[in-house]
Amino acid sequence: MSDRKVRVRFAPSPTGPLHMGGVRTALYNYLFAKKLGGDFILRIEDTDQTRFVPGAEDYIRESLEWCGMVPDEGQGYGGEFGPYKQSERKPMYRQYADQLVESGHAYYAFDTSEELTKMRELAKKAGTANWQYNNVTRSHMKNSLTLSEEEVNKRIADGEAYVIRIKLPRNEEVKFEDIIRGWVSVNTNNIDDKVLFKSDGMPTYHLANIVDDHLMNISHVIRGEEWLPSAPLHILLYRYFGWEESRPQFAHLPLLLKPDGNGKLSKRDGDRLGFPVFPLQWTNPEDGESSSGYKQKGFFSEAFVNMLAFLGWNPGTEQEIFSMDELIESFSLERVNKAGAKYDHDKTKWYNQQYLRAKTDAELSDLLGKEAAAAGYENLDASFLARVANLMKERAYFIKDMLEEGDYFFKRPEEYDAKTLKKKWNVDSRLHVEKLQTLFGATDDFGIENLETIFKTYLEENELGFGKVGPGFRLAVTGKGMGPSMFEICSILGKKETLERMQIALDKLPV
């Protein structure tokens, strides 16, 4: 067991866009595999044909790739254990269900969904909270345990619909050791006879999962906590198939919770609180409704991944910024927390800010250029972009902040900040702008230091405070009441542009 090759799988079902909780599950699988030199496999679990959503499968791959988690094998990536999509593996499952029937661990059941629903409703009315198809009730139902062999064969021959259910033993403790949670124990009396094989010829999750994990030689199953209650059932299946020797180890991850209140993070919470719950933007093919994604919101995938990694795991040191390689190096399932973690969007933004600052001016220049081009400002000079980025990066969380807060680098002011205009623009400030226009016009050195010297000399000679001249000057050139150093701004804009803007302001802003 210990020297077995590590092979983990991420097995989402393509019922919609992968949400961030799913991405985190994938991430922990990926980190674990890479840390141990193992394989990370993508398997598509589409056994429920009624919930298929077009585009979801591609979305899953695109999301994983955006995050830098490229599967070693799996659906869309090839590999020796294919196919990696359960609907394409359909012919393989029946024999395993039959094997269980033959060994007495499963049976045919002819009760229809409608009958079962009715049964549950009746039980509810009678005051029983929950009716289950289990080792007690099955003796009153229509199945191969209650019907004669003849009857069963006849029904099957007549084409009557049936399912195959697992036959759970009575009053048996099923125990297993979860890597994250330790020993977990459940009595079989509390589990129902789950359907393994559906009447539509497809296996349920429970069967397909165990069969595929076995056939694909999966060494560790790392999945969400919502699977913990059915883990004992899975343990039993491995036992009944005689696969206990090669049974994968389980690790059940804590859930991602909504920021306020309690409960699992859902799409609605994102809409309500204003943050994405999906890595990439997604448009529902049914109604055309679209949901925002971290990528489109301007998050760096490294920041997104770093944040997700820390939601439920930490390295035990005080370092918080980790590249994917560093995460791989430090990761261990033993340090994954047991309790659910609430998502904190402020922290996510903080991570993005950290990654933004860590980028070089050249990288920033490139990124800003693309963002600017998308906004209609094309073919900008790289050194100009680099200077803007360098100046704006300390006050930005996203690349687009530079573009929005520093819009004056890309276009002349179209309007002037009303508050500053009202409070700071008067006969005096107008005069100062005129004077500065003359003084700046007289120099050809538009370096930051020279501009500052000229400005300060003007202040000194006229015994003026910065506050008397600065705001009006800023307003004239940028249209704003706040921002970074005016000398740097003017230096970047250049002499001609700066002077023209001052003139425009003087023309447009009478007192």
Next chain:
RNA sequence: GGCCCAUUCGUCUAUCGGUUAGGACGCCAGGUUUUCAUCCUGGAAAGAGGAGUUCGACUCUCCUAUGGGCUGCCA
């Protein structure tokens, strides 16, 4: 209702029997800054409750409370 899992500052978390219970986000205050942001300094802020075990429990055990998950021919 039943079963399972969980419980340290508002949030993410460190602590693996002995600590002034540490860090980060956010928040507050002060400083730097012409302004805003950044940055720097400081501050408020936590072991759900109750029993044990122990010389000593946040840490181990049990009970209670609270929260979550599951309870489908969904995954």
